[in-house]
Amino acid sequence: MKDTDIDRLSAAVRDVIDFPKEGIVFKDIAPVLADGALFRLAIDGLVESIGGTPVDKIVGIDARGFIFGAAVADRIGAGLVPVRKKGKLPWRTRSVSYALEYGESVIEIHEDAISPGERVLLVDDLLATGGTSAAALQLVRELGGEIVGASFFIELAFLDGRKAIHEAADGFPISALLTY
Numbered sequence: 001m002k003d004t005d006i007d008r009l010s011a012a013v014r015d016v017i018d019f020p021k022e023g024i025v026f027k028d029i030a031p032v033l034a035d036g037a038l039f040r041l042a043i044d045g046l047v048e049s050i051g052g053t054p055v056d057k058i059v060g061i062d063a064r065g066f067i068f069g070a071a072v073a074d075r076i077g078a079g080l081v082p083v084r085k086k087g088k089l090p091w092r093t094r095s096v097s098y099a100l101e102y103g104e105s106v107i108e109i110h111e112d113a114i115s116p117g118e119r120v121l122l123v124d125d126l127l128a129t130g131g132t133s134a135a136a137l138q139l140v141r142e143l144g145g146e147i148v149g150a151s152f153f154i155e156l157a158f159l160d161g162r163k164a165i166h167e168a169a170d171g172f173p174i175s176a177l178l179t180y
Protein backbone atom coordinates (compact mmCIF):
# COMPACT_ATOMS: atom_id res chain seq x y z
CA MET A 1 0.00 0.00 0.00
CA LYS A 2 1.32 3.46 -0.96
CA ASP A 3 2.36 5.97 1.72
CA THR A 4 -0.16 8.45 0.32
CA ASP A 5 -2.96 5.88 0.82
CA ILE A 6 -1.84 5.27 4.40
CA ASP A 7 -1.80 9.05 4.97
CA ARG A 8 -5.34 9.41 3.59
CA LEU A 9 -6.62 6.68 5.90
CA SER A 10 -4.75 8.02 8.90
CA ALA A 11 -6.10 11.54 8.32
CA ALA A 12 -9.66 10.20 8.45
CA VAL A 13 -9.31 8.39 11.79
CA ARG A 14 -10.70 10.65 14.51
CA ASP A 15 -9.18 10.82 17.99
CA VAL A 16 -11.87 11.06 20.67
CA ILE A 17 -10.35 12.06 23.99
CA ASP A 18 -11.55 10.38 27.22
CA PHE A 19 -13.91 7.87 25.55
CA PRO A 20 -15.29 5.54 26.83
CA LYS A 21 -13.54 6.66 30.00
CA GLU A 22 -10.96 9.17 31.16
CA GLY A 23 -7.42 8.66 29.90
CA ILE A 24 -8.40 6.69 26.78
CA VAL A 25 -7.86 8.19 23.34
CA PHE A 26 -10.47 6.37 21.28
CA LYS A 27 -9.60 5.86 17.61
CA ASP A 28 -12.91 6.45 15.83
CA ILE A 29 -12.98 4.69 12.46
CA ALA A 30 -16.52 5.86 11.57
CA PRO A 31 -15.24 8.56 9.16
CA VAL A 32 -13.29 5.87 7.25
CA LEU A 33 -16.34 3.62 6.98
CA ALA A 34 -18.58 6.51 5.93
CA ASP A 35 -16.41 7.33 2.90
CA GLY A 36 -16.79 4.75 0.14
CA ALA A 37 -13.34 5.33 -1.36
CA LEU A 38 -11.59 5.19 2.03
CA PHE A 39 -13.47 2.10 3.17
CA ARG A 40 -12.48 0.33 -0.04
CA LEU A 41 -8.88 1.47 0.42
CA ALA A 42 -8.85 0.06 3.96
CA ILE A 43 -10.15 -3.29 2.71
CA ASP A 44 -7.61 -3.22 -0.17
CA GLY A 45 -4.87 -2.78 2.43
CA LEU A 46 -6.10 -5.60 4.64
CA VAL A 47 -6.43 -7.96 1.65
CA GLU A 48 -2.92 -6.98 0.50
CA SER A 49 -1.55 -7.79 3.96
CA ILE A 50 -2.82 -11.38 3.64
CA GLY A 51 -0.57 -11.71 0.60
CA GLY A 52 -2.30 -14.70 -0.99
CA THR A 53 -2.10 -16.92 2.09
CA PRO A 54 -4.96 -19.45 1.82
CA VAL A 55 -7.67 -18.75 4.41
CA ASP A 56 -10.75 -20.90 5.12
CA LYS A 57 -12.32 -18.75 7.84
CA ILE A 58 -11.98 -15.21 9.03
CA VAL A 59 -12.66 -14.67 12.70
CA GLY A 60 -14.05 -11.18 13.26
CA ILE A 61 -14.22 -9.71 16.75
CA ASP A 62 -17.37 -8.03 18.14
CA ALA A 63 -18.25 -5.46 16.88
CA ARG A 64 -16.04 -3.42 14.56
CA GLY A 65 -14.09 -6.54 13.61
CA PHE A 66 -17.27 -7.78 11.89
CA ILE A 67 -17.22 -4.79 9.55
CA PHE A 68 -13.67 -5.31 8.29
CA GLY A 69 -13.81 -9.10 8.65
CA ALA A 70 -16.94 -9.44 6.53
CA ALA A 71 -15.62 -7.23 3.74
CA VAL A 72 -12.28 -9.07 3.63
CA ALA A 73 -14.00 -12.48 3.76
CA ASP A 74 -16.14 -11.53 0.76
CA ARG A 75 -13.08 -10.42 -1.22
CA ILE A 76 -11.04 -13.56 -0.62
CA GLY A 77 -13.91 -16.06 -0.62
CA ALA A 78 -13.47 -17.12 3.01
CA GLY A 79 -16.16 -17.83 5.59
CA LEU A 80 -16.81 -15.43 8.45
CA VAL A 81 -16.96 -16.52 12.08
CA PRO A 82 -18.14 -14.01 14.67
CA VAL A 83 -16.50 -13.96 18.10
CA ARG A 84 -19.08 -12.20 20.27
CA LYS A 85 -19.49 -10.73 23.69
CA LYS A 86 -21.09 -13.05 26.23
CA GLY A 87 -24.74 -13.96 25.74
CA LYS A 88 -25.13 -12.96 22.08
CA LEU A 89 -24.56 -16.27 20.30
CA PRO A 90 -27.61 -18.56 20.14
CA TRP A 91 -25.94 -21.95 19.70
CA ARG A 92 -23.57 -23.93 21.95
CA THR A 93 -20.49 -21.86 22.74
CA ARG A 94 -17.00 -21.88 24.15
CA SER A 95 -16.08 -18.84 26.17
CA VAL A 96 -13.04 -17.14 27.67
CA SER A 97 -12.61 -14.10 29.91
CA TYR A 98 -9.86 -11.56 29.39
CA ALA A 99 -8.62 -8.09 30.43
CA LEU A 100 -9.31 -5.05 28.22
CA GLU A 101 -7.51 -1.73 27.90
CA TYR A 102 -10.59 -0.41 29.71
CA GLY A 103 -12.18 -3.14 31.84
CA GLU A 104 -12.78 -6.87 31.58
CA SER A 105 -14.93 -8.95 29.28
CA VAL A 106 -16.01 -12.43 28.20
CA ILE A 107 -16.10 -13.49 24.55
CA GLU A 108 -17.64 -16.55 22.96
CA ILE A 109 -17.53 -18.58 19.76
CA HIS A 110 -19.93 -21.22 18.45
CA GLU A 111 -18.35 -24.58 19.18
CA ASP A 112 -18.96 -25.80 15.61
CA ALA A 113 -17.77 -22.58 13.92
CA ILE A 114 -14.32 -23.92 13.04
CA SER A 115 -13.34 -27.46 12.11
CA PRO A 116 -9.98 -28.95 13.10
CA GLY A 117 -7.29 -27.98 10.59
CA GLU A 118 -9.14 -25.06 9.06
CA ARG A 119 -6.94 -22.09 8.24
CA VAL A 120 -8.04 -19.09 10.26
CA LEU A 121 -7.21 -15.39 9.93
CA LEU A 122 -8.12 -13.05 12.77
CA VAL A 123 -9.40 -9.61 11.77
CA ASP A 124 -10.16 -6.67 14.03
CA ASP A 125 -10.29 -2.90 13.73
CA LEU A 126 -7.69 -2.18 16.37
CA LEU A 127 -4.94 -3.91 18.31
CA ALA A 128 -4.51 -2.29 21.73
CA THR A 129 -3.27 -4.47 24.62
CA GLY A 130 -3.90 -7.61 22.57
CA GLY A 131 -6.10 -9.11 25.30
CA THR A 132 -9.13 -9.47 23.05
CA SER A 133 -7.18 -11.00 20.18
CA ALA A 134 -5.26 -13.37 22.43
CA ALA A 135 -8.57 -14.56 23.91
CA ALA A 136 -10.13 -15.00 20.46
CA LEU A 137 -7.08 -16.94 19.28
CA GLN A 138 -7.35 -19.19 22.32
CA LEU A 139 -10.92 -20.05 21.27
CA VAL A 140 -9.76 -20.74 17.70
CA ARG A 141 -7.05 -23.08 18.97
CA GLU A 142 -9.47 -24.88 21.30
CA LEU A 143 -11.60 -25.69 18.26
CA GLY A 144 -8.54 -27.00 16.41
CA GLY A 145 -8.16 -24.14 13.93
CA GLU A 146 -4.77 -23.38 12.39
CA ILE A 147 -4.02 -19.67 12.87
CA VAL A 148 -2.42 -18.27 9.72
CA GLY A 149 -2.34 -14.59 10.69
CA ALA A 150 -3.88 -11.60 12.42
CA SER A 151 -4.72 -8.43 10.49
CA PHE A 152 -5.66 -5.11 12.06
CA PHE A 153 -6.63 -1.78 10.62
CA ILE A 154 -4.95 0.08 13.51
CA GLU A 155 -2.23 -0.90 15.98
CA LEU A 156 -1.47 1.09 19.13
CA ALA A 157 2.13 -0.09 19.21
CA PHE A 158 2.96 1.50 22.57
CA LEU A 159 0.60 -1.01 24.25
CA ASP A 160 2.68 -3.98 23.04
CA GLY A 161 -0.32 -6.00 21.82
CA ARG A 162 1.86 -8.12 19.52
CA LYS A 163 3.66 -9.49 22.54
CA ALA A 164 0.37 -10.54 24.18
CA ILE A 165 -0.77 -12.23 20.98
CA HIS A 166 2.47 -14.10 20.54
CA GLU A 167 2.37 -15.24 24.16
CA ALA A 168 -1.05 -16.77 23.42
CA ALA A 169 -0.11 -18.27 20.05
CA ASP A 170 3.06 -17.93 18.02
CA GLY A 171 4.44 -18.43 14.56
CA PHE A 172 2.16 -16.40 12.31
CA PRO A 173 2.35 -12.88 10.85
CA ILE A 174 0.63 -9.93 12.51
CA SER A 175 -0.06 -6.88 10.36
CA ALA A 176 -1.58 -3.43 10.80
CA LEU A 177 -2.23 -0.71 8.22
CA LEU A 178 -1.94 2.24 10.60
CA THR A 179 0.45 2.29 13.54
CA TYR A 180 0.39 4.83 16.38
Ligand code: AMP
Nearest residue numbers: 025026027101126127128129130131132
Ligand atom coordinates in the same frame (compact mmCIF):
# COMPACT_ATOMS: atom_id res chain seq x y z
P1 AMP B 1 -7.32 -4.93 23.30
O1 AMP B 1 -7.93 -6.19 23.81
O2 AMP B 1 -6.77 -4.09 24.42
O3 AMP B 1 -6.30 -5.18 22.21
O4 AMP B 1 -8.49 -4.07 22.72
C1 AMP B 1 -8.91 -4.27 21.44
C2 AMP B 1 -10.39 -4.03 21.27
O5 AMP B 1 -10.88 -2.90 22.00
C3 AMP B 1 -10.64 -3.75 19.83
O6 AMP B 1 -11.71 -4.58 19.42
C4 AMP B 1 -10.97 -2.28 19.74
O7 AMP B 1 -12.15 -2.12 18.99
C5 AMP B 1 -11.20 -1.81 21.16
N1 AMP B 1 -10.29 -0.70 21.57
C6 AMP B 1 -9.35 -0.75 22.55
N2 AMP B 1 -8.72 0.41 22.68
C7 AMP B 1 -9.23 1.24 21.76
C8 AMP B 1 -8.96 2.58 21.37
N3 AMP B 1 -8.03 3.33 21.98
N4 AMP B 1 -9.68 3.11 20.35
C9 AMP B 1 -10.62 2.36 19.72
N5 AMP B 1 -10.92 1.09 20.04
C10 AMP B 1 -10.24 0.52 21.03
